[in-house]
Amino acid sequence: MIGLYRPGNSLVHRAPALLKLGLLAVGMLMIGVVGDPLVFVWAAAAVVGLYALAGMPPTAAWPQVGPILWILLFAVPVQVLVAGGSAAGWLTAGLMAGRLVVAVALAALFTLTTTVTAVLEAFQVLLKPFFRWVDADRVGLLVALTIRCIPLVAAIVREVLEARRARGAEGSIVALAVPVVVRSLYAADAIGEALAARGLDD
């Protein structure tokens, strides 16, 4: 969600986030239970079709799908070995790999076409029945801050790694962990203060 959203005006972009979340859940379920390779090929084609409908090349899913391939590089041979190298083993391994790739591509399409605000609003609607126990606004703020803090902490880690290298302490865990934790805590304090300044301390 961090910078993945690509603006657009397609049907997929304009669809309500809650509907997309629901369809995503159904899609994931179907991908998980489909055992027929032919049906699975159709499901994969449908995902490619949804990308086309969203006006996005399937390569847009690469940043999310790419890392999965590294996992599959190990998981597929292991699956085949466990099945004794049989044809059924290859089929199971192929389906497992396909399921993962298609599921991640589908989830990526959701993030590519849905703003964080829309996701938060969808969560707030979902949480409304639980208003006695859960403050939906607070949960929304929590999710937004979590998403926002990932690049912030990543930047802190990057700077600390550079500083560690500059001081010739590449191997030192202490030289990495201590400044990252201390700076993260200071950043958290500053963000809390900024939230209060924006009137979000109630």
Add this chain to the structure above:
Amino acid sequence: MTAAGIRFESVSHGFDAHPVLQGIDLNLTERRIGIVGANGSGKSTLARMINGLVTPDSGTVTVNGLDVRRQAKLVRREVGFIFTNPDNQIVMPTVQEDVAFTLRRRGLPADEIARRTAEALDRFGLTALAERPAHRLSGGQKQLLALAAVLVAGPSIVVADEPTTLLDARNTRLITGLLVSLTQQVIVVTHDLDVLDGFDRVIVIDEGRVVADDVPAVALATYLSLLS
């Protein structure tokens, strides 16, 4: 509600028994006010008190008649605060969402949020960056975004704590120009004396006390003599 403006009356504040501000009496009514002082002099604490981020140990601070200790929530609607590091101020992942964030929290109708957000983005030249991830902006763009996100809420006072410290000369000029052009009362804490060009009043803080409070030429002369 009583008198307009910001009033400090016999204000003192300290951290861990170390006095940060002592016996501050100020009445801030001018449109452009600068606060200068050495590191650790107490100027940022003074600025934070205007937004109620720090409350005095003794004495009172009022903003347009509102007590910052008892009515902090109302005070924060009057006072927008710009921090040195805009990264700490940005909450939402994209530029547009961050500007709209404050308005959403106030429960305004969606069409009004959209209209006011679009106006703010346009005013600060951020329209083309509306959908961009906020963390990928340059330092100057981030500070512009912080300014837009504060001003979209319509505060009557803007307090900026060293808003140009992390910026290059070009962006410093840009942010300074924007701050000066605001219709709101603007209070700027800074080390960059060029930022205070055209200001109405400058307050010099040293070791927690006001040591000069005058028109910029006079106050800054005192400040420079302190430095030397």
